[in-house]
Amino acid sequence: MTAPTTGGEAKPFATKQKGLEDLSVDGAAVYWTVSDGKGGGAVMEAPLKGGAPTKLATMAPSDLGGPLGLVVGESHVQWVHSMAFGSILKVGKAGGGTTTVASKQRSPFGIAADAAGTYWTTFGAGIADGAVMAAGPKGGEPRVIADHQRSPWRIASDGKDVFWTVKGPPGAVLKAPIAGGASTTLVADVKDPTSIALDGEWVYWASDELDVVKKVKKDGSASVVIAESQKGPAGLALDATSVYWPNKADGTIMKAPK
Template sequence: MATDNDLVLVARHLAAALCLLGFAACQAITGLDEFSISSTASAPDPGAPEACQPGWHACDGTCTDLSGDPLHCGACGSACGTGEICVDAQCTCPSHRPRCAGGCVDLRTDPQHCGACEHDCSGQTCADALCAPELLMTGLGTLRALAVTHGALFWTEASPGRVSSIPSSGGARTDHATSPAPHALAVEGDTLCWTDSVAAEIVALDLTSGVTSVLATNQPSAYALALAGGFAYWTTYEVGEVLRIPRSGGPLEHIASSQVGAFGLAVGDHHVYWVNQDGGAILRSPLDGDALPEPIATECPAPRAIAVDESHVYWIDNVGIMRHDTLAGGPLVPLTEPPVSPHSFVLGGAYLYSTDEDGTIRRIPTAGGEPLSLAVDQALPSAIALDATHVYWHNAGDGTLMRVAR
């Protein structure tokens, strides 16, 4: 038969086991003043809720859903950044505020990311995803071409016949030369050149000295011009020739003849490229003309402007803006789709910048992709030019010069 001491010993062992299992009423079970036992179990947080529903967790004394709480996203204390939301325990940006430069931004109003990430408005406001355009000048006549260099915006004006400039940020006009009908315009280094379709001349202006000189005569209907490698290149639309001449002086060189409406012109590292507007063709020839012209594309509907980079040639025709790989060949690639109808364009880095008959100035990725509207509701934008920060254009409908951050 068990003695009283045996029963006390059993009770003590039972109480110890219950304490180790988490029961708090050890004294009540034993009833013995001398009985004590230590435990490593931590005391409950007095601020914690009694219990959280399944799938929720106690963070800072509050039950929270770690899959959707931006203060505790995926784990207690893991807060999302400014403007971020928590989705499926991951911090992300709302659909209308994409991530740019490490944060969520509103492309409709952010002047550092206006319409697209990294599109900075250069000090202007951003509204409706458009940087505010700047009015540079009013009251212009028939403007033919634009060029930006030496901190100034130059243009040719057929009526009245003059070559003029203003500071690229706007200001007083300077007239550099008068001419019967100046047309195409190009710049390289300290030399500005233009063609005159009535005087049939190619003229150069030294921007340092202000001295003008005639490079070539008897060049009627010279509507396109490019400067590269110390030469001036141009086409004659009615005569159908592609020519060049050293800017320092020398004999005239014929690159191609018997072309059908030679018009737009661009110069690459090894070839000169041009469009035959009436013949519907894109062609190229070595810079010195020491080979027959090589067709790049045919049956193009009324091609006009053309540009070239290290690996591609781009042009405008009645379909839109087209691209062709000059190294690998292959099919033509349209970079725009109707109803986009570009008038002129200029190449700058990874983008083409165009004026359109619908009154829009666009930035078009050369690799393909969605164009970005830079300005809208312009009055028949035509000639276009580019510098490091802005795109410039002429509105033929109201005689204004404008610019906007590129």
């Protein structure tokens, strides 16, 4: 769906997209993943101005998983194909062949990217076996940014640090230097923080269990409540002045000042 940021009628942007998993936008187009429920699916694209969706990549059904998290860069779309041993894949914005960024990842989920590389979370094989991983812009052997994570979920990068949510229990919001080094806990002992987004100074996060949207400074020095008493906030988007999120319990799209 699409609607003015000032409010107004919501209109369909693309129809018959059953199994939609994740969505990302750049200045020209909208990109999303769809799962077929059998471990396969597709990466789709449609111009922002409207038009028929185009299939950029197709994944055949597999034993477990399907396309999940998605991120758009300058020239490529990258996504997670999650299985017990999943992959990080990419394709050019104009289509073409699919390239494997990393394989044999233990249940990957969230994904982020910047000019220096690609970053993703993995659940691993147990409750404290998750990790935050990285690969260079040309791929290569993945490296560990943080390990022994308790169900790491969504992830974001500002080019210097990576930030991620951990579902736990206990839940948390953390960061670590991309170049390597110890992780820092920005928010501790919070129930089910799922979503994350960044601007120059703040880390925004939401909990669909606590029904809150909050922000914390990147150095952890201050925390601010943006909205309370929501109905399952899941997913965050930012522009210059506002925070947007969907409430999954009642299907509303919300907006609040940063």
